[in-house]
Amino acid sequence: MKADEAVAELAGGTSFEDVFAAANIDPSIAADLGTLPCITSQDLNTSDAIPLIGATLQLSADEPLASAPLVDQVGTTVAFGVIVFRSYEDLGFEDIDVVAASLDVSSLLADADIYVDPRYGTFDAATGLVIALG
Numbered sequence: 001m002k003a004d005e006a007v008a009e010l011a012g013g014t015s016f017e018d019v020f021a022a023a024n025i026d027p028s029i030a031a032d033l034g035t036l037p038c039i040t041s042q043d044l045n046t047s048d049a050i051p052l053i054g055a056t057l058q059l060s061a062d063e064p065l066a067s068a069p070l071v072d073q074v075g076t077t078v079a080f081g082v083i084v085f086r087s088y089e090d091l092g093f094e095d096i097d098v099v100a101a102s103l104d105v106s107s108l109l110a111d112a113d114i115y116v117d118p119r120y121g122t123f124d125a126a127t128g129l130v131i132a133l134g
Helices: 003-011 016-023 041-046 051-056 093-102 106-110
Strands: 065-071 077-084 121-124 129-132
Touching: 003 016, 003 065, 003 077, 016 077, 051 065, 051 077
Parallel strands: none
Antiparallel strands: 065 077, 121 129
């Protein structure tokens, strides 16, 4: 199955698991259905010359599917990858931690009106955390 055919099947409603089972050519990624860990937008932006990363940057909830060439060290296409956008709600706990840690909300927190009852702790605007008593 070619990457564009896989994208078409996904767009048509076929489950990712079924498309992956039919199209995967790399047995080493079969156990986790080819899922890659979440990386930060900074990492994505610094690697946008890599075709797969560049295609990933174009994904959104409105355009959730794409394919891109997978290239070796000399730039030769060795295969194609299919990319599926996952919303925040679809992320696993480890990915949510990566996203949360990569957000810089310090400029928003400086003007935020956040109250923490002093019986429980204080709010640290620099880190965006509640500092518990004790």
